[in-house]
Amino acid sequence: MPITYTSGEQVEVYRFSLPVTIGVPLLALIVQAYVPKYFPSFAVYVDLPLLVTIFFAMARRNPVAGLFTGAIIGLVQDMLGSREIGIYGIAKTVVGYGASSLGVKLDVENAGARFLVTLGFYLVHSAVYFTVARGLVNSTHHWSWSRGVLAGLVNAFLGVILYFMLDRFKQRT
Amino acid sequence: MESVLGRYRNLIILMGVLFLQVLGLAVQVKKGEGHDTRLIRVWALGAITPFERALVWVQTSTGNVWHNYFYLRGVRAENRQLKEQIEQMRLEQVRLSEDAAQARRLQTLLAFKEQFISKTVAAQVIGTSGSDLSRIVTIDKGENAGIRRDMAVITADGIVGKVLLVSPSLAQVLLISDQSSGVGAILDKSRLQGVLRGTPNGEVVLERVMSDEQVQPGESVMTSGGDQIFPKGLPVGTVAKVGTGKDLFLTIRIKPAANLSKLEEVLVLTEKQEREAVADDHVRVRAADILAQRLPSVPDKPATDATSTGVAPGDSPAPAGTSPAAKPAGTTASNAAGVVKGASGNTVAKSAAAVPVQPGKPTAQTSSQTSSQTSAAPKPKPVNKPSTETKPESAPAQPPTQPSIVEDKPTAPPIQPDPPPPSQDNSPQ
Numbered sequence: 001m002p003i004t005y006t007s008g009e010q011v012e013v014y015r016f017s018l019p020v021t022i023g024v025p026l027l028a029l030i031v032q033a034y035v036p037k038y039f040p041s042f043a044v045y046v047d048l049p050l051l052v053t054i055f056f057a058m059a060r061r062n063p064v065a066g067l068f069t070g071a072i073i074g075l076v077q078d079m080l081g082s083r084e085i086g087i088y089g090i091a092k093t094v095v096g097y098g099a100s101s102l103g104v105k106l107d108v109e110n111a112g113a114r115f116l117v118t119l120g121f122y123l124v125h126s127a128v129y130f131t132v133a134r135g136l137v138n139s140t141h142h143w144s145w146s147r148g149v150l151a152g153l154v155n156a157f158l159g160v161i162l163y164f165m166l167d168r169f170k171q172r173t
Numbered sequence: 174m175e176s177v178l179g180r181y182r183n184l185i186i187l188m189g190v191l192f193l194q195v196l197g198l199a200v201q202v203k204k205g206e207g208h209d210t211r212l213i214r215v216w217a218l219g220a221i222t223p224f225e226r227a228l229v230w231v232q233t234s235t236g237n238v239w240h241n242y243f244y245l246r247g248v249r250a251e252n253r254q255l256k257e258q259i260e261q262m263r264l265e266q267v268r269l270s271e272d273a274a275q276a277r278r279l280q281t282l283l284a285f286k287e288q289f290i291s292k293t294v295a296a297q298v299i300g301t302s303g304s305d306l307s308r309i310v311t312i313d314k315g316e317n318a319g320i321r322r323d324m325a326v327i328t329a330d331g332i333v334g335k336v337l338l339v340s341p342s343l344a345q346v347l348l349i350s351d352q353s354s355g356v357g358a359i360l361d362k363s364r365l366q367g368v369l370r371g372t373p374n375g376e377v378v379l380e381r382v383m384s385d386e387q388v389q390p391g392e393s394v395m396t397s398g399g400d401q402i403f404p405k406g407l408p409v410g411t412v413a414k415v416g417t418g419k420d421l422f423l424t425i426r427i428k429p430a431a432n433l434s435k436l437e438e439v440l441v442l443t444e445k446q447e448r449e450a451v452a453d454d455h456v457r458v459r460a461a462d463i464l465a466q467r468l469p470s471v472p473d474k475p476a477t478d479a480t481s482t483g484v485a486p487g488d489s490p491a492p493a494g495t496s497p498a499a500k501p502a503g504t505t506a507s508n509a510a511g512v513v514k515g516a517s518g519n520t521v522a523k524s525a526a527a528v529p530v531q532p533g534k535p536t537a538q539t540s541s542q543t544s545s546q547t548s549a550a551p552k553p554k555p556v557n558k559p560s561t562e563t564k565p566e567s568a569p570a571q572p573p574t575q576p577s578i579v580e581d582k583p584t585a586p587p588i589q590p591d592p593p594p595p596s597q598d599n600s601p602q
Contacts, residue, residue, distance in 0.1 A: 026220075026221075026224075029221060029303070030221055030224045030225060030228075032303035032304075033221060033225065033300040033301055033302065033303040033311075034225050034228055034299075034300050034301075036301045036303060037298060037299075037300060037301055037310070037435075037436075038435065040305075040375075040434040040435070043301065043302075043303055043304055043305045044305040049303075063183040063186075063187070064182075064183055064186050067183075067186065067187050067190055068190070071190055071194070075194075076217055076220075077303065077304070079210075079213055079214045079216075079217030079218075080214075080217055080218065080221060080302050080303060080304075081302040081303075081304050081306070081307030081309065082302065082307045082308075082309045082337055082338075082345070082347055082351065082353065083306065083307050084198050084201040084202060084210075085197065085198075085201065085210050085213065085214075086194040086195070086197045086198040086201070087198070088304075089194045090191055090194045090195065090198075093187070093190055093191060093194065094187075094191070097183070097187050101183075132198070133306075136195065136198050136199070136202065137198065137202055138202070139306075139352075139373075140352060140373055141306060141373045142373055142374075
């Protein structure tokens with residue numbers, strides 16, 4: 001199976017079983033839809049489907065797999081909302097492609113790298129989302145740097161914890 | 174060529190996937206409303222909501238165990254408190270029913286049509302959209318329960334939103350805090366009308382109120398009925414902040430009456446009725462009638478036919494503003510009205526019982542009850558039995574639901590053996 005060499009180091013490519021491939025994103029979507037019923041701020045500051053997208057994309061290190069993972073998760077997330085279908089889909093497609101491309105070139109196994117990568121991709125995701133929402137769908141959403149950065153930090157912190165939990169499901173190729 | 178495709182394969186696939194999604198977005202934006210995506214949304218909901226239902230079931234079961242077995246401390250005190258509250262509300266209801274009757278009379282004069290909520294379906298909130306940019310909740314009832322698109326959703330506190338998407342067993346509700354929602358609203362005191370909208374950050378604002386109008390924070394906001402979704406008069410919230418907006422309009426921030434961020438159960442208005450208000454003119458109470466009730470000494474004209482002035486037991490409502498249901502325990506029809514002997518020596522029903530006025534509207538009833546009951550109720554008849562006959566004291570006790578008239582009435586002796594000669598003096602004794 002392919003092993004990518006970057007800067008002389010081996011970067012391993014992982015795969016996941018089918019139940020994990022389907023179950024983890026599904027669980028993320030369920031939790032994302034259920035928890036704001038009791039904690040409305042959860043929907044504002046946490047995007048679990050995004051974290052799962054980043055995790056799978058970085059672990060598989062395959063841009064095509066990453067972009068399709070992001071597209072599917074994003075489209076399902078769109079379907080659960082009232083907005084046009086495709087806004088989250090486009091944003092997460094870009095993130096999935098970017099995360100897997102980055103995963104090919106960088107070792108993102110340590111906590112610090114994961115924190116920074118998640119923070120960066122959260123901001124990329126937000127930027128793409130708002131660009132599409134305002135440019136294509138004529139939405140009136142306003143971008144708030146303070147809220148965006150705070151949400152990015154929260155997601156990055158949660159992401160680090162979540163990634164270490166999900167590492168157990170990795171299977172070496 | 175092949176090497177170029179192979180080299181940029183990933184990028185080409187990315188562009189293709191993005192292009193397809195942008196194309197799909199463009200189609201949705203052009204067609205609008207999202208009707209074409211209904212099926213796919215229903216599928217997505219169908220995949221997610223069974224798990225949410227299970228979570229809600231587990232949570233409810235656990236909560237029930239806690240509430241039914243471990244959390245009974247303070248129930249007695251709470252019960253006592255609630256009973257006191259009921260008494261206060263009964264008193265308030267007496268006053269409000271009078272106001273409602275008056276309003277109905279005015280509406281009849283103006284041929285107004287009212288909308289009544291005739292049927293609701295209770296549903297439980299089982300999920301949300303999971304995004305702060307799309308404020309919708311999912312409820313566990315759908316088409317099978319009679320829910321249809323664009324039905325109003327409320328709680329006991331106020332309005333919540335409208336039904337956006339319906340599947341056989343589920344429905345999505347667009348909250349009033351979503352930026353794509355719009356509700357016709359009216360300010361309670363100033364009667365200014367506007368459009369209630371959500372903002373991107375989840376707040377609710379009242380738009381289209383001119384900036385030269387005076388709006389005070391704390392003022393209540395109700396539905397105006399202009400949107401044809403919400404019936405008129407449902408509570409929306411209170412004015413939280415008033416600011417100047419754009420284009421000569423005020424921006425009025427509203428604090429919703431219903432707690433939109435923590436919804437548990439909601440009611441879907443599945444049926445509304447529109448009918449003209451019916452005023453019960455024959456039960457109108459004039460000041461003179463009430464005065465007549467309260468003056469037991471005012472003699473009546475002697476009855477020419479004692480039989481025609483009687484009341485068969487259980488036949489007609491009690492005279493002088495006392496309906497049987499509203500009569501205090503132990504109060505009889507005859508002594509409530511007062512009974513006097515006529516000049517001829519025959520005993521006749523006294524005062525309001527013999528006076529052809531019908532002040533007997535049960536004021537402690539709800540407006541709808543009052544309307545239906547009073548319209549069907551016969552006019553009080555004079556007693557057809559000798560008026561000295563009183564109802565048994567063992568008559569079933571009724572709750573004192575009509576304090577304003579019954580309790581204030583002087584307890585005149587049931588029989589006045591020596592009535593004064595007829596006089597026009599109405600002064601109280």
